[in-house]
Amino acid sequence: MSARKYLEEGLAEMNMTLKEMCLLVEDMIDQAVTALTDNDTALAAHIHERDKKVDEYEIDIERMCMRLLLKEQPVAADFRAVSTSLKVITDIERIGDQASDIGDLIAQNAGVVTKGDTAKLKMMGILAKDMVKNSVDSFIHADNDLADRTAKKDDELDELFIDVKNGLIEFMKESPENADDALVLMMIAKYFERIGDHAVNVCEWTKYEETGEHVKFQ
Amino acid sequence: MLFGRRKKTAKAPDETAAPAHYSGRIDVKNADLFYGDFQALKNISIEIPEKQITAFIGPTGCGKSTFLKCFNRMNDLIQGCKITGEFRIGDVDIYGDIDVNDLRKNVGMVFQKPNPFPMSVYDNIAYGPRTFGIKKRAELDEIVERSLVQAAMWDELKDRLNKSALGLSGGQQQRLCIARALAVGPEIILMDEPTSALDPISTGKIEELCMELKKDVTVVIVTHNMQQAVRISDKTAFFLLGDLIEYGDTDQIFTSPKQKQTENYITGRFG
Numbered sequence: 001m002s003a004r005k006y007l008e009e010g011l012a013e014m015n016m017t018l019k020e021m022c023l024l025v026e027d028m029i030d031q032a033v034t035a036l037t038d039n040d041t042a043l044a045a046h047i048h049e050r051d052k053k054v055d056e057y058e059i060d061i062e063r064m065c066m067r068l069l070l071k072e073q074p075v076a077a078d079f080r081a082v083s084t085s086l087k088v089i090t091d092i093e094r095i096g097d098q099a100s101d102i103g104d105l106i107a108q109n110a111g112v113v114t115k116g117d118t119a120k121l122k123m124m125g126i127l128a129k130d131m132v133k134n135s136v137d138s139f140i141h142a143d144n145d146l147a148d149r150t151a152k153k154d155d156e157l158d159e160l161f162i163d164v165k166n167g168l169i170e171f172m173k174e175s176p177e178n179a180d181d182a183l184v185l186m187m188i189a190k191y192f193e194r195i196g197d198h199a200v201n202v203c204e205w206t207k208y209e210e211t212g213e214h215v216k217f218q
Numbered sequence: 219m220l221f222g223r224r225k226k227t228a229k230a231p232d233e234t235a236a237p238a239h240y241s242g243r244i245d246v247k248n249a250d251l252f253y254g255d256f257q258a259l260k261n262i263s264i265e266i267p268e269k270q271i272t273a274f275i276g277p278t279g280c281g282k283s284t285f286l287k288c289f290n291r292m293n294d295l296i297q298g299c300k301i302t303g304e305f306r307i308g309d310v311d312i313y314g315d316i317d318v319n320d321l322r323k324n325v326g327m328v329f330q331k332p333n334p335f336p337m338s339v340y341d342n343i344a345y346g347p348r349t350f351g352i353k354k355r356a357e358l359d360e361i362v363e364r365s366l367v368q369a370a371m372w373d374e375l376k377d378r379l380n381k382s383a384l385g386l387s388g389g390q391q392q393r394l395c396i397a398r399a400l401a402v403g404p405e406i407i408l409m410d411e412p413t414s415a416l417d418p419i420s421t422g423k424i425e426e427l428c429m430e431l432k433k434d435v436t437v438v439i440v441t442h443n444m445q446q447a448v449r450i451s452d453k454t455a456f457f458l459l460g461d462l463i464e465y466g467d468t469d470q471i472f473t474s475p476k477q478k479q480t481e482n483y484i485t486g487r488f489g
Contacts, residue, residue, distance in 0.1 A: 004486045073445055075472045075484045212474025 389420025
Protein backbone atom coordinates (compact mmCIF):
# COMPACT_ATOMS: atom_id res chain seq x y z
CA MET A 1 0.00 0.00 0.00
CA SER A 2 1.29 3.46 -0.87
CA ALA A 3 2.37 5.69 1.99
CA ARG A 4 0.16 8.38 0.44
CA LYS A 5 -3.06 6.36 0.02
CA TYR A 6 -5.42 9.26 0.76
CA LEU A 7 -3.50 11.66 -1.44
CA GLU A 8 -3.57 9.23 -4.34
CA GLU A 9 -7.26 8.54 -3.85
CA GLY A 10 -7.92 12.27 -3.75
CA LEU A 11 -5.94 12.89 -6.93
CA ALA A 12 -7.78 10.06 -8.69
CA GLU A 13 -11.16 11.45 -7.64
CA MET A 14 -10.12 14.93 -8.76
CA ASN A 15 -9.01 13.63 -12.16
CA MET A 16 -12.20 11.64 -12.64
CA THR A 17 -14.40 14.64 -11.83
CA LEU A 18 -12.31 16.84 -14.11
CA LYS A 19 -12.83 14.33 -16.91
CA GLU A 20 -16.60 14.38 -16.31
CA MET A 21 -16.58 18.19 -16.42
CA CYS A 22 -14.66 18.14 -19.68
CA LEU A 23 -16.96 15.56 -21.28
CA LEU A 24 -19.90 17.80 -20.46
CA VAL A 25 -18.23 20.84 -22.01
CA GLU A 26 -17.25 18.89 -25.14
CA ASP A 27 -20.86 17.80 -25.50
CA MET A 28 -22.04 21.40 -25.12
CA ILE A 29 -19.75 22.48 -27.98
CA ASP A 30 -21.06 19.53 -30.00
CA GLN A 31 -24.61 20.68 -29.40
CA ALA A 32 -23.69 24.24 -30.37
CA VAL A 33 -22.35 22.97 -33.70
CA THR A 34 -25.48 20.83 -34.21
CA ALA A 35 -27.75 23.77 -33.36
CA LEU A 36 -25.76 25.84 -35.84
CA THR A 37 -26.04 23.18 -38.53
CA ASP A 38 -29.70 22.33 -37.94
CA ASN A 39 -30.90 25.80 -36.97
CA ASP A 40 -32.19 24.18 -33.79
CA THR A 41 -33.06 26.96 -31.34
CA ALA A 42 -34.48 24.57 -28.71
CA LEU A 43 -31.25 22.65 -28.56
CA ALA A 44 -29.33 25.94 -28.43
CA ALA A 45 -31.40 27.11 -25.46
CA HIS A 46 -30.73 23.81 -23.68
CA ILE A 47 -26.96 24.43 -23.77
CA HIS A 48 -27.38 27.37 -21.41
CA GLU A 49 -29.08 25.13 -18.84
CA ARG A 50 -26.19 22.68 -18.92
CA ASP A 51 -23.70 25.42 -18.12
CA LYS A 52 -24.98 25.47 -14.53
CA LYS A 53 -23.66 21.94 -14.10
CA VAL A 54 -20.26 23.06 -15.43
CA ASP A 55 -20.17 25.74 -12.74
CA GLU A 56 -21.02 23.14 -10.10
CA TYR A 57 -18.19 20.92 -11.32
CA GLU A 58 -15.80 23.85 -11.06
CA ILE A 59 -16.77 24.48 -7.43
CA ASP A 60 -16.58 20.77 -6.58
CA ILE A 61 -13.12 20.34 -8.08
CA GLU A 62 -11.91 23.54 -6.48
CA ARG A 63 -13.04 22.18 -3.09
CA MET A 64 -11.26 18.87 -3.77
CA CYS A 65 -8.05 20.75 -4.62
CA MET A 66 -8.29 22.94 -1.52
CA ARG A 67 -8.90 19.89 0.67
CA LEU A 68 -5.89 18.10 -0.81
CA LEU A 69 -3.67 21.15 -0.35
CA LEU A 70 -4.82 21.54 3.24
CA LYS A 71 -4.86 17.93 4.38
CA GLU A 72 -2.21 16.24 2.27
CA GLN A 73 0.17 19.17 1.68
CA PRO A 74 1.33 17.78 -1.65
CA VAL A 75 4.72 18.68 -3.10
CA ALA A 76 6.55 18.17 -6.39
CA ALA A 77 4.50 16.29 -9.03
CA ASP A 78 1.53 15.97 -6.66
CA PHE A 79 1.60 19.71 -6.02
CA ARG A 80 1.77 20.44 -9.74
CA ALA A 81 -1.16 18.08 -10.36
CA VAL A 82 -3.34 19.96 -7.88
CA SER A 83 -2.22 23.47 -8.80
CA THR A 84 -2.59 22.87 -12.54
CA SER A 85 -6.03 21.32 -12.04
CA LEU A 86 -7.07 24.54 -10.33
CA LYS A 87 -5.94 26.46 -13.42
CA VAL A 88 -7.42 24.02 -15.92
CA ILE A 89 -10.92 24.13 -14.40
CA THR A 90 -10.91 27.89 -14.90
CA ASP A 91 -10.25 27.39 -18.63
CA ILE A 92 -12.82 24.61 -18.90
CA GLU A 93 -15.41 26.71 -17.10
CA ARG A 94 -14.78 29.58 -19.52
CA ILE A 95 -15.15 27.18 -22.45
CA GLY A 96 -18.51 26.16 -20.96
CA ASP A 97 -19.52 29.84 -20.73
CA GLN A 98 -18.60 30.40 -24.34
CA ALA A 99 -20.49 27.33 -25.56
CA SER A 100 -23.44 28.58 -23.54
CA ASP A 101 -23.11 32.07 -25.06
CA ILE A 102 -23.07 30.55 -28.55
CA GLY A 103 -26.26 28.65 -27.64
CA ASP A 104 -27.86 31.88 -26.40
CA LEU A 105 -26.97 33.71 -29.61
CA ILE A 106 -28.48 30.98 -31.77
CA ALA A 107 -31.58 30.66 -29.55
CA GLN A 108 -32.21 34.41 -29.37
CA ASN A 109 -31.64 35.05 -33.07
CA ALA A 110 -33.84 32.46 -34.76
CA GLY A 111 -32.83 31.81 -38.34
CA VAL A 112 -29.58 33.70 -38.07
CA VAL A 113 -27.57 30.61 -38.97
CA THR A 114 -29.31 30.35 -42.32
CA LYS A 115 -27.90 33.72 -43.33
CA GLY A 116 -24.76 33.87 -45.41
CA ASP A 117 -22.21 31.06 -45.77
CA THR A 118 -21.79 29.34 -42.40
CA ALA A 119 -19.79 26.31 -43.62
CA LYS A 120 -16.49 27.66 -42.25
CA LEU A 121 -18.16 28.70 -39.02
CA LYS A 122 -19.26 25.08 -38.51
CA MET A 123 -15.72 23.95 -39.35
CA MET A 124 -14.51 26.27 -36.59
CA GLY A 125 -16.93 24.66 -34.15
CA ILE A 126 -15.80 21.14 -35.01
CA LEU A 127 -12.14 22.09 -34.79
CA ALA A 128 -12.64 23.91 -31.47
CA LYS A 129 -14.42 20.89 -30.01
CA ASP A 130 -11.62 18.56 -31.14
CA MET A 131 -9.05 20.90 -29.61
CA VAL A 132 -10.90 20.90 -26.30
CA LYS A 133 -11.19 17.11 -26.30
CA ASN A 134 -7.52 16.59 -27.17
CA SER A 135 -6.22 19.23 -24.78
CA VAL A 136 -8.13 17.63 -21.91
CA ASP A 137 -6.97 14.16 -22.93
CA SER A 138 -3.40 15.44 -23.02
CA PHE A 139 -3.87 16.81 -19.49
CA ILE A 140 -5.56 13.74 -18.01
CA HIS A 141 -3.07 11.32 -19.58
CA ALA A 142 -0.01 13.61 -19.22
CA ASP A 143 0.55 13.32 -22.97
CA ASN A 144 3.03 16.02 -23.96
CA ASP A 145 3.03 15.12 -27.66
CA LEU A 146 -0.73 15.41 -27.87
CA ALA A 147 -0.51 18.79 -26.11
CA ASP A 148 2.03 19.97 -28.72
CA ARG A 149 -0.08 18.72 -31.65
CA THR A 150 -3.27 20.19 -30.24
CA ALA A 151 -1.75 23.61 -29.58
CA LYS A 152 -0.56 23.74 -33.19
CA LYS A 153 -4.17 23.32 -34.35
CA ASP A 154 -4.89 26.78 -33.02
CA ASP A 155 -3.25 28.27 -36.11
CA GLU A 156 -5.84 26.52 -38.29
CA LEU A 157 -8.61 27.85 -36.07
CA ASP A 158 -7.22 31.37 -36.30
CA GLU A 159 -7.02 31.13 -40.10
CA LEU A 160 -10.61 29.94 -40.24
CA PHE A 161 -11.61 32.84 -38.03
CA ILE A 162 -9.98 35.32 -40.39
CA ASP A 163 -11.74 33.67 -43.35
CA VAL A 164 -15.09 33.82 -41.56
CA LYS A 165 -14.51 37.43 -40.56
CA ASN A 166 -13.59 38.46 -44.11
CA GLY A 167 -16.60 36.54 -45.47
CA LEU A 168 -18.91 38.35 -43.05
CA ILE A 169 -17.45 41.72 -43.99
CA GLU A 170 -18.22 40.98 -47.63
CA PHE A 171 -21.68 39.71 -46.60
CA MET A 172 -22.39 42.99 -44.81
CA LYS A 173 -21.16 45.03 -47.77
CA GLU A 174 -23.37 43.07 -50.15
CA SER A 175 -26.46 43.16 -47.96
CA PRO A 176 -26.27 45.87 -45.29
CA GLU A 177 -29.78 44.95 -44.16
CA ASN A 178 -28.27 41.72 -42.75
CA ALA A 179 -25.61 43.51 -40.69
CA ASP A 180 -27.26 42.54 -37.38
CA ASP A 181 -27.19 38.85 -38.31
CA ALA A 182 -23.62 39.15 -39.56
CA LEU A 183 -22.59 40.58 -36.19
CA VAL A 184 -24.21 37.65 -34.38
CA LEU A 185 -22.34 35.20 -36.62
CA MET A 186 -19.15 37.18 -36.02
CA MET A 187 -19.62 36.83 -32.26
CA ILE A 188 -20.16 33.09 -32.61
CA ALA A 189 -16.94 32.86 -34.63
CA LYS A 190 -15.11 34.84 -31.97
CA TYR A 191 -16.38 32.52 -29.23
CA PHE A 192 -15.12 29.47 -31.15
CA GLU A 193 -11.77 31.20 -31.59
CA ARG A 194 -11.60 31.92 -27.84
CA ILE A 195 -12.48 28.30 -27.06
CA GLY A 196 -9.39 27.35 -29.08
CA ASP A 197 -7.30 29.74 -26.98
CA HIS A 198 -8.54 28.13 -23.76
CA ALA A 199 -7.72 24.68 -25.17
CA VAL A 200 -4.18 25.95 -25.82
CA ASN A 201 -4.01 27.10 -22.20
CA VAL A 202 -4.92 23.58 -21.11
CA CYS A 203 -2.10 22.25 -23.30
CA GLU A 204 0.30 24.65 -21.60
CA TRP A 205 -0.77 23.33 -18.19
CA THR A 206 -0.20 19.79 -19.44
CA LYS A 207 3.38 20.74 -20.25
CA TYR A 208 3.85 22.48 -16.91
CA GLU A 209 2.47 19.57 -14.93
CA GLU A 210 4.90 17.21 -16.62
CA THR A 211 8.03 19.34 -16.61
CA GLY A 212 7.57 22.09 -14.04
CA GLU A 213 8.50 24.55 -16.79
CA HIS A 214 6.07 27.14 -18.12
CA VAL A 215 5.69 26.80 -21.89
CA LYS A 216 3.94 29.48 -23.89
CA PHE A 217 2.53 28.29 -27.20
CA GLN A 218 2.41 31.14 -29.69
CA MET B 219 45.85 19.44 2.21
CA LEU B 220 42.60 18.19 0.81
CA PHE B 221 42.57 14.44 0.93
CA GLY B 222 43.58 11.61 3.19
CA ARG B 223 43.36 13.84 6.22
CA ARG B 224 42.95 11.99 9.45
CA LYS B 225 40.72 13.14 12.20
CA LYS B 226 42.34 15.93 14.15
CA THR B 227 41.68 16.87 17.69
CA ALA B 228 41.39 20.40 18.97
CA LYS B 229 44.70 22.03 19.62
CA ALA B 230 46.10 25.38 20.55
CA PRO B 231 46.18 27.90 17.71
CA ASP B 232 49.42 28.80 16.08
CA GLU B 233 50.36 32.12 17.71
CA THR B 234 52.14 33.32 14.60
CA ALA B 235 49.35 32.44 12.19
CA ALA B 236 47.25 35.18 10.59
CA PRO B 237 43.83 35.59 12.21
CA ALA B 238 41.25 33.20 10.78
CA HIS B 239 38.73 34.88 8.51
CA TYR B 240 35.37 33.30 9.02
CA SER B 241 32.26 34.29 7.10
CA GLY B 242 28.80 32.80 6.69
CA ARG B 243 29.73 30.94 3.52
CA ILE B 244 30.43 27.20 3.66
CA ASP B 245 32.26 25.37 0.87
CA VAL B 246 32.68 21.63 1.02
CA LYS B 247 34.48 19.57 -1.58
CA ASN B 248 34.60 15.79 -1.85
CA ALA B 249 33.84 15.10 1.79
CA ASP B 250 33.87 11.52 3.05
CA LEU B 251 33.17 10.51 6.61
CA PHE B 252 33.69 7.11 8.16
CA TYR B 253 32.63 5.72 11.52
CA GLY B 254 35.21 2.94 11.68
CA ASP B 255 34.54 0.90 8.52
CA PHE B 256 31.12 2.39 7.93
CA GLN B 257 31.02 5.23 5.42
CA ALA B 258 28.36 7.70 6.58
CA LEU B 259 29.05 10.44 4.01
CA LYS B 260 30.10 9.81 0.44
CA ASN B 261 31.95 12.38 -1.63
CA ILE B 262 29.78 15.34 -0.66
CA SER B 263 30.37 18.70 -2.32
CA ILE B 264 28.19 21.68 -1.56
CA GLU B 265 28.34 25.46 -1.44
CA ILE B 266 26.12 27.00 1.21
CA PRO B 267 25.52 30.73 0.66
CA GLU B 268 25.83 33.19 3.51
CA LYS B 269 22.85 34.85 5.17
CA GLN B 270 20.41 32.36 3.81
CA ILE B 271 18.62 29.41 5.38
CA THR B 272 19.65 26.02 4.04
CA ALA B 273 17.64 22.95 5.01
CA PHE B 274 19.03 19.42 5.10
CA ILE B 275 16.35 16.79 4.59
CA GLY B 276 16.36 13.03 4.23
CA PRO B 277 15.29 9.87 6.01
CA THR B 278 16.72 8.90 9.38
CA GLY B 279 20.30 7.70 9.06
CA CYS B 280 20.97 9.43 5.73
CA GLY B 281 23.88 11.45 7.16
CA LYS B 282 22.35 14.93 7.32
CA SER B 283 23.02 15.48 11.05
CA THR B 284 26.47 13.94 10.70
CA PHE B 285 27.23 16.36 7.88
CA LEU B 286 25.89 19.31 9.89
CA LYS B 287 28.18 18.44 12.78
CA CYS B 288 31.18 18.52 10.46
CA PHE B 289 30.78 22.30 10.20
CA ASN B 290 31.82 22.89 13.81
CA ARG B 291 33.85 19.72 14.20
CA MET B 292 31.47 18.09 16.63
CA ASN B 293 32.39 14.77 15.07
CA ASP B 294 35.92 15.20 16.43
CA LEU B 295 34.49 13.98 19.72
CA ILE B 296 33.44 10.63 18.27
CA GLN B 297 35.96 7.85 18.52
CA GLY B 298 36.83 6.19 15.23
CA CYS B 299 35.42 9.00 13.13
CA LYS B 300 37.55 9.84 10.09
CA ILE B 301 36.84 12.79 7.81
CA THR B 302 38.47 13.59 4.47
CA GLY B 303 37.85 16.27 1.90
CA GLU B 304 37.85 20.05 2.10
CA PHE B 305 35.68 22.07 4.47
CA ARG B 306 35.97 25.84 4.22
CA ILE B 307 34.07 28.46 6.15
CA GLY B 308 34.91 31.83 4.69
CA ASP B 309 38.64 31.66 4.09
CA VAL B 310 39.26 29.09 6.80
CA ASP B 311 40.10 25.44 6.19
CA ILE B 312 38.31 24.26 9.31
CA TYR B 313 40.12 20.92 9.44
CA GLY B 314 43.44 22.70 9.10
CA ASP B 315 45.57 24.22 11.83
CA ILE B 316 42.90 26.20 13.61
CA ASP B 317 41.57 26.94 17.08
CA VAL B 318 38.47 24.78 17.40
CA ASN B 319 37.08 27.04 20.11
CA ASP B 320 37.32 29.94 17.68
CA LEU B 321 35.54 27.81 15.07
CA ARG B 322 32.71 27.03 17.48
CA LYS B 323 32.45 30.71 18.42
CA ASN B 324 31.81 31.43 14.75
CA VAL B 325 29.66 28.39 14.14
CA GLY B 326 27.06 28.00 16.87
CA MET B 327 24.80 25.04 17.31
CA VAL B 328 21.29 24.39 18.57
CA PHE B 329 20.13 20.84 19.23
CA GLN B 330 16.89 18.91 19.03
CA LYS B 331 16.32 19.03 22.78
CA PRO B 332 16.77 22.42 24.44
CA ASN B 333 19.84 22.24 26.66
CA PRO B 334 20.03 25.37 28.82
CA PHE B 335 22.69 25.28 31.50
CA PRO B 336 21.35 24.87 35.05
CA MET B 337 21.90 28.50 35.85
CA SER B 338 20.11 31.81 35.42
CA VAL B 339 18.90 33.18 32.10
CA TYR B 340 21.56 35.89 32.35
CA ASP B 341 24.38 33.46 33.06
CA ASN B 342 23.32 31.21 30.22
CA ILE B 343 23.72 34.05 27.75
CA ALA B 344 26.86 35.44 29.39
CA TYR B 345 28.54 32.03 29.56
CA GLY B 346 30.08 32.15 26.08
CA PRO B 347 31.29 35.76 26.23
CA ARG B 348 32.83 35.09 29.66
CA THR B 349 34.64 32.07 28.25
CA PHE B 350 36.11 34.37 25.63
CA GLY B 351 37.38 36.77 28.28
CA ILE B 352 34.67 39.36 28.67
CA LYS B 353 34.37 40.15 32.35
CA LYS B 354 32.99 43.69 32.60
CA ARG B 355 29.44 43.68 33.86
CA ALA B 356 28.31 46.55 31.62
CA GLU B 357 29.67 44.81 28.56
CA LEU B 358 28.01 41.55 29.52
CA ASP B 359 24.73 43.36 30.22
CA GLU B 360 24.85 44.82 26.75
CA ILE B 361 25.56 41.42 25.16
CA VAL B 362 22.77 39.72 27.11
CA GLU B 363 20.25 42.36 26.09
CA ARG B 364 21.37 42.39 22.46
CA SER B 365 21.26 38.59 22.22
CA LEU B 366 17.81 38.37 23.78
CA VAL B 367 16.52 41.15 21.54
CA GLN B 368 17.98 39.34 18.52
CA ALA B 369 16.24 36.15 19.67
CA ALA B 370 12.99 38.13 20.13
CA MET B 371 12.92 37.26 23.88
CA TRP B 372 13.94 40.46 25.60
CA ASP B 373 10.42 41.60 26.44
CA GLU B 374 9.52 38.15 27.81
CA LEU B 375 12.65 37.71 29.89
CA LYS B 376 13.98 41.14 30.85
CA ASP B 377 12.33 40.85 34.27
CA ARG B 378 13.38 37.22 34.75
CA LEU B 379 17.08 37.43 33.96
CA ASN B 380 18.07 36.08 37.34
CA LYS B 381 15.59 33.22 37.34
CA SER B 382 16.69 29.71 36.46
CA ALA B 383 16.60 28.95 32.76
CA LEU B 384 15.24 25.51 33.64
CA GLY B 385 11.97 27.15 34.68
CA LEU B 386 11.25 28.33 31.14
CA SER B 387 8.91 26.47 28.79
CA GLY B 388 10.44 24.13 26.18
CA GLY B 389 9.96 26.70 23.42
CA GLN B 390 11.49 29.48 25.54
CA GLN B 391 14.40 27.23 26.47
CA GLN B 392 15.08 26.54 22.81
CA ARG B 393 15.01 30.24 21.92
CA LEU B 394 17.25 30.90 24.91
CA CYS B 395 19.72 28.39 23.44
CA ILE B 396 19.60 30.32 20.17
CA ALA B 397 20.20 33.57 22.09
CA ARG B 398 23.12 31.88 23.87
CA ALA B 399 24.61 30.91 20.53
CA LEU B 400 24.14 34.47 19.26
CA ALA B 401 25.90 35.97 22.27
CA VAL B 402 29.37 35.16 20.90
CA GLY B 403 28.62 36.75 17.53
CA PRO B 404 28.60 33.73 15.22
CA GLU B 405 28.56 33.87 11.44
CA ILE B 406 26.65 30.60 11.21
CA ILE B 407 24.08 28.83 13.36
CA LEU B 408 23.56 25.10 12.91
CA MET B 409 20.20 23.73 14.00
CA ASP B 410 19.64 20.01 14.36
CA GLU B 411 15.86 19.42 14.34
CA PRO B 412 15.36 22.42 16.63
CA THR B 413 11.56 22.23 16.71
CA SER B 414 10.89 18.50 16.77
CA ALA B 415 10.16 18.60 20.52
CA LEU B 416 8.08 21.78 20.39
CA ASP B 417 4.38 22.60 20.02
CA PRO B 418 3.14 24.44 16.88
CA ILE B 419 3.19 27.89 18.52
CA SER B 420 6.76 27.50 19.76
CA THR B 421 7.71 26.01 16.39
CA GLY B 422 6.24 29.06 14.66
CA LYS B 423 8.28 31.38 16.90
CA ILE B 424 11.51 29.53 16.13
CA GLU B 425 10.76 29.62 12.40
CA GLU B 426 10.01 33.33 12.60
CA LEU B 427 13.24 33.80 14.49
CA CYS B 428 15.19 31.95 11.79
CA MET B 429 13.77 34.29 9.17
CA GLU B 430 14.92 37.27 11.23
CA LEU B 431 18.32 35.76 11.99
CA LYS B 432 19.22 35.29 8.36
CA LYS B 433 19.59 39.04 8.01
CA ASP B 434 22.77 38.64 10.08
CA VAL B 435 23.81 34.99 10.08
CA THR B 436 23.73 31.88 7.94
CA VAL B 437 21.34 29.22 9.21
CA VAL B 438 21.72 25.55 8.37
CA ILE B 439 18.86 23.45 9.67
CA VAL B 440 18.26 19.72 9.73
CA THR B 441 14.56 18.98 9.66
CA HIS B 442 12.18 16.07 9.18
CA ASN B 443 9.35 18.52 8.68
CA MET B 444 9.00 19.03 4.92
CA GLN B 445 6.61 21.93 5.35
CA GLN B 446 9.10 23.62 7.64
CA ALA B 447 11.78 23.32 4.99
CA VAL B 448 9.35 24.78 2.43
CA ARG B 449 8.30 27.60 4.75
CA ILE B 450 11.65 28.92 5.87
CA SER B 451 14.54 27.70 3.76
CA ASP B 452 16.06 29.30 0.69
CA LYS B 453 18.04 26.21 -0.27
CA THR B 454 17.36 22.55 0.33
CA ALA B 455 19.74 19.60 0.23
CA PHE B 456 18.34 16.06 0.09
CA PHE B 457 20.51 13.27 1.51
CA LEU B 458 20.03 9.54 1.13
CA LEU B 459 22.27 6.78 2.49
CA GLY B 460 25.22 9.15 2.83
CA ASP B 461 24.88 10.66 -0.64
CA LEU B 462 23.85 14.21 -1.44
CA ILE B 463 21.18 13.41 -4.01
CA GLU B 464 20.00 16.90 -4.89
CA TYR B 465 20.69 20.45 -3.80
CA GLY B 466 18.98 23.55 -5.09
CA ASP B 467 16.54 26.37 -4.46
CA THR B 468 13.82 25.20 -2.10
CA ASP B 469 11.06 26.29 -4.49
CA GLN B 470 12.58 24.17 -7.23
CA ILE B 471 13.18 21.13 -5.02
CA PHE B 472 9.59 21.12 -3.76
CA THR B 473 7.85 21.91 -7.05
CA SER B 474 10.06 20.26 -9.66
CA PRO B 475 12.79 18.08 -8.18
CA LYS B 476 15.25 16.85 -10.77
CA GLN B 477 15.97 13.49 -9.17
CA LYS B 478 13.43 10.70 -8.90
CA GLN B 479 14.71 9.78 -5.42
CA THR B 480 14.02 13.33 -4.21
CA GLU B 481 10.55 13.21 -5.73
CA ASN B 482 9.81 9.88 -4.06
CA TYR B 483 11.01 11.05 -0.68
CA ILE B 484 9.34 14.45 -0.50
CA THR B 485 6.04 13.11 -1.85
CA GLY B 486 6.12 10.44 0.85
CA ARG B 487 6.48 7.48 -1.50
CA PHE B 488 9.28 6.14 0.67
CA GLY B 489 11.20 6.98 3.80
